[in-house]
Amino acid sequence: MFFLISLSSTYALSKGTLETETTRVEQGEKLAFDRKKGNCLACHTIGVGTMSGNLAPPLFAMRERFPNPEKLVQQISNSLLNNEDSIMPPFGLHGLLNEEQISKIVDYLYTL
Amino acid sequence: MKKLVFLIASLALALYGTILFAGPEVEQAAFKAYFHNKFPDVDKADFINGVYALDKNAREQWVEIEEFPPYEIAIDEGELLFNNTRFTDGKSYGHCFGTGQHLRKKYPYFDEERAQVITVELAINDCREKHGAKPLKYKIGDLAKISAYLSYHSRGDVIDVIVSGSAAIQAYNKGKEYYYTKRGQLNFACVDCHVSSAGKRLRTEILSPSLGHVSHFPVYRLKWGSIGTLHRRFSGCNSQVRAKSQPGQSEDYRNLEFFLSYMSNDLKFNGPGVRR
Numbered sequence: 108m109f110f111l112i113s114l115s116s117t118y119a120l121s122k123g124t125l126e127t128e129t130t131r132v133e134q135g136e137k138l139a140f141d142r143k144k145g146n147c148l149a150c151h152t153i154g155v156g157t158m159s160g161n162l163a164p165p166l167f168a169m170r171e172r173f174p175n176p177e178k179l180v181q182q183i184s185n186s187l188l189n190n191e192d193s194i195m196p197p198f199g200l201h202g203l204l205n206e207e208q209i210s211k212i213v214d215y216l217y218t219l
Numbered sequence: 220m221k222k223l224v225f226l227i228a229s230l231a232l233a234l235y236g237t238i239l240f241a242g243p244e245v246e247q248a249a250f251k252a253y254f255h256n257k258f259p260d261v262d263k264a265d266f267i268n269g270v271y272a273l274d275k276n277a278r279e280q281w282v283e284i285e286e287f288p289p290y291e292i293a294i295d296e297g298e299l300l301f302n303n304t305r306f307t308d309g310k311s312y313g314h315c316f317g318t319g320q321h322l323r324k325k326y327p328y329f330d331e332e333r334a335q336v337i338t339v340e341l342a343i344n345d346c347r348e349k350h351g352a353k354p355l356k357y358k359i360g361d362l363a364k365i366s367a368y369l370s371y372h373s374r375g376d377v378i379d380v381i382v383s384g385s386a387a388i389q390a391y392n393k394g395k396e397y398y399y400t401k402r403g404q405l406n407f408a409c410v411d412c413h414v415s416s417a418g419k420r421l422r423t424e425i426l427s428p429s430l431g432h433v434s435h436f437p438v439y440r441l442k443w444g445s446i447g448t449l450h451r452r453f454s455g456c457n458s459q460v461r462a463k464s465q466p467g468q469s470e471d472y473r474n475l476e477f478f479l480s481y482m483s484n485d486l487k488f489n490g491p492g493v494r495r
Contacts, residue, residue: 149422162419162426187406194411201404 135215138208145183145204145212150195154219163195169216179213243382243391243481250482254430258418266431267489273418274425281493290367290439290491293446297368300361306350312365315346323373323488327380327477329387336390336473340366340448344468357467358451363437367446370437370490378434378488380481394478397471398429403462409475412456433480435492442495449476 139145140156148156150163173179181188184199184206198204204212241249255263258273265272271281301312301319316322326339337345343365344354355362382391401408412421413429420426436449443451450472454464465472 158423160420160422160424162416162421194407194416196405196407201406203404 131211131214132218133215135211135213138204139212139215144208145198147212166216167219169219173216176213176217179216180209183209183212243388246395247482247484251430253414254417254428258428264486266428266483267434267486269427269431269435269492269494270425272431273428277425277495284493288439288493289441290437290446290493293364293367293437293439293491294371296361297364297366297371300365301368304352306347306352308350310350312343312346314350315342316369319369320372321376322369323490324376324379327473327480329382329384329390329477331384331386334386335470336394336477338468338473338476339369340450341468341473358448358454359445363446363448363451366437366448367491370435370488373488374490376488378480378483378486380477380484382477382481390474391478391481393471394474394476397475398478403457403460405460405462407460407462409456429479429482431483431486433476433483434486434488435490437490438492438494440494446491 136154137144139147139153142149147153147166148159150160152159152161152165154166169179182195183204185197186193186195187197187200196203199206199209254261254266261272268278268281271278301316305311312319323339326342327336329335330337340357340362343362344357347354382388398409401411409429412426413432416426417428418426433449436452437446438449438452439446448467450465450467450469453472453475454467457464
């Protein structure tokens with residue numbers, strides 16, 4: 108009996124995590140594409156996004172190219188740390204996106 | 220000497236992104252060389268056509284629009300305003316500007332006495348105030364129309380801005396600094412979009428090179444649905460990056476115009492223009 112309960116609760120838990128993961132990725136994509144938020148498509152080609160600009164490198168194979176999520180967070184939060192002349196807006200530093208939003212975008216980028 | 224200038228120019232070219240202190244002449248050579256090298260297929264004289272010098276598709280649409288140019292009404296209205304306005308003292312614009320022909324190339328210039336940059340739009344309002352009339356709005360409306368009329372009758376004249384003397388060089392340097400300074404929540408400098416990214420697409424919009432930027436103003440923009448001055452465009456680009464835009468003919472904008480015009484020396488005026 109005890110075994111059953113714990114099994115079902117683990118199941119519920121993992122199902123719950125799965126659900127939040129999908130929504131985090133979906134939210135991340137939305138934030139990345141939203142013109143008033145990330146507006147990343149203004150410069151980057153990304154996933155299924157349309158009408159994208161071409162003044163920055165396309166974002167693909169992110170897990171292979173950026174195995175360390177910290178690096179991605181840093182590039183989005185403050186691009187100037189990697190390149191002081193970067194034309195990519197420092198989204199965190201300038202309050203365009205908060206930590207939570209950036210973390211969701213990173214989750215989304217890892218699906219690419 | 221020629222070799223030295225070339226050497227400094229290539230050095231400056233390598234450092235184009237940072238603020239240069241090589242002096243106006245060398246900076247101008249580097250600025251031009253940068254675009255000439257970046258777009259070797261573009262005829263050097265064609266940079267006055269902005270984005271249409273770079274993109275064939277956009278150019279075709281533009282050529283079609285030019286068959287019935289939407290700025291024509293502004294030129295006609297500007298002509299009437301220029302010729303028919305009588306100030307309360309009985310004087311007209313002619314008292315300040317003569318016939319208004321080939322006038323555009325006198326501006327912008329650095330006025331030593333007033334210790335500031337004088338643009339054609341500023342001169343129009345100076346004329347009005349001198350003769351007891353109220354100044355006009357600087358970015359839109361009648362002033363932009365008069366400016367369009369004057370530009371039209373200066374087509375083909377060569378841009379020949381003189382930067383000489385320490386006060387003028389200081390104004391030029393201030394304009395240059397404004398051009399290279401990142402600003403706004405999105406943290407962009409003019410150079411980021413119109414030098415480094417010229418020819419690239421921001422969303423669906425191809426970015427024009429700064430070389431030649433001043434030649435064709437005022438401009439009828441389809442987006443505006445009206446004619447507007449260069450400073451209207453400056454403030455649009457400021458707002459785009461969520462930076463504070465400035466009033467028309469602010470000191471910053473005049474210095475910026477002075478700097479940008481000097482960079483475009485030797486190109487020809489072809490205003491007014493039409494843009495998307």
